[in-house]
Amino acid sequence: MSVPNIRIPFNKPFLTGNELHYIEQAVKTGKISGNGIFTQKCHHFFESKYGFKKCLLTTSCTDALEMAAILLNIQPGDEVIMPSYTFVSTANAFVLRGAKIVFVDSRQDHPGMDENKVEELITSKTKAIVVVHYAGVACDMDIIMDIASRNQLFVVEDAAQAIDSYYKGKALGSIGHLAAFSFHETKNIQCGEGGMLVINDPQFEKRAEIIWEKGTNRSAFFRGEIDKYGWVDIGSSFLPSEVTAAFLWAQLENLDEIQLKRNKIWNEYFLQLSSENGERFFRLPIIPEYACNNAHMFYLVFEKSADREICIQNLKANGILSVFHYLSLHRSSFYKNLNNSKNELSHSDFYSDCLLRLPLYFQLNPDEVRFITSIIKKH
Numbered sequence: 001m002s003v004p005n006i007r008i009p010f011n012k013p014f015l016t017g018n019e020l021h022y023i024e025q026a027v028k029t030g031k032i033s034g035n036g037i038f039t040q041k042c043h044h045f046f047e048s049k050y051g052f053k054k055c056l057l058t059t060s061c062t063d064a065l066e067m068a069a070i071l072l073n074i075q076p077g078d079e080v081i082m083p084s085y086t087f088v089s090t091a092n093a094f095v096l097r098g099a100k101i102v103f104v105d106s107r108q109d110h111p112g113m114d115e116n117k118v119e120e121l122i123t124s125k126t127k128a129i130v131v132v133h134y135a136g137v138a139c140d141m142d143i144i145m146d147i148a149s150r151n152q153l154f155v156v157e158d159a160a161q162a163i164d165s166y167y168k169g170k171a172l173g174s175i176g177h178l179a180a181f182s183f184h185e186t187k188n189i190q191c192g193e194g195g196m197l198v199i200n201d202p203q204f205e206k207r208a209e210i211i212w213e214k215g216t217n218r219s220a221f222f223r224g225e226i227d228k229y230g231w232v233d234i235g236s237s238f239l240p241s242e243v244t245a246a247f248l249w250a251q252l253e254n255l256d257e258i259q260l261k262r263n264k265i266w267n268e269y270f271l272q273l274s275s276e277n278g279e280r281f282f283r284l285p286i287i288p289e290y291a292c293n294n295a296h297m298f299y300l301v302f303e304k305s306a307d308r309e310i311c312i313q314n315l316k317a318n319g320i321l322s323v324f325h326y327l328s329l330h331r332s333s334f335y336k337n338l339n340n341s342k343n344e345l346s347h348s349d350f351y352s353d354c355l356l357r358l359p360l361y362f363q364l365n366p367d368e369v370r371f372i373t374s375i376i377k378k379h
């Protein structure tokens, strides 16, 4: 989408300065395909910093979710519970295996899924719960993990937005049986297109590597564990090249600095917009006490979609691009055709109509944030 006269875009990918340097190094090693030195550096970084059991870089979060669906052995007719207010890939990865998607509503106070409405959706066909940590803010994982263990279900964390975020001190992505991260250029840490599958349940470790390597036991072969490799399972080409991993490594080296800066920007938004100037016609984001803020996103929730539209137009007239977010998946044409579904998810629909995301990227400075908030408050 090209909008004339936009001076403050919604997102600007941030470069740390070392990306090309590491890419050159990767190219000069002569092994540019996947699972080389930089891939292993990235895996090790995540495993040691966040306590993830095993990490596999993927070419996207979408791919990581598809790997999760294969690993859980999702079969046609199996049911998977997830929020409707999420990105297409959360559901699509499981639809590809033939699953029926059962949507749960968002919370009243937060766009994340309502943990207390999950249990009533479980049937004898339910196989898994996919939680989405919306805006990088944790779902209440104690509730989810308790439901899952009592009903013998698997939990996948769609942690696409949730790098460097915690639930009661535990890193998001380390709690579910599996988790998927995104390093798309719109996320906090990025490599253009990229992602990662986290395997916390050891029973999936071996098979994950095989699925990752086109259904072959090539990884075990390169470690010298077997003397020839072959086709042993289904799989695909899920691993990124060393060029991608080298780019990502340059970002990881600066993760703390990136997070510090993003949090500063987020806090400036919060400070400026909480100072009451006349009547408030929007809500600010809520971070529950068990969660933490990784400053992935700053959003406003308007009372009416008409108010949101006025705000978008006012910002645009001042050269600022703000954008709304998901159209609830249960209202998508694909899902409606597939399921002839009439279920109402009123909170999810409400956030589709009334939530607005503001520009948030490393290079945004405090003056620009104050300029943006002054326009919002002038309404």
Ligand SMILES: *Cc1c(COP(=O)(O)O)cnc(C)c1O
Pocket: 059, 060, 061, 062, 063, 086, 087, 089, 090, 132, 158, 160, 161, 181, 182, 183, 184, 193, 194, 195
């Ligand atoms: C960004 C995102 C994805 C998709 O990530 P890709 O790396 O682009 O495949 C999936 N789920 C959620 C919640 C996201 O925000």
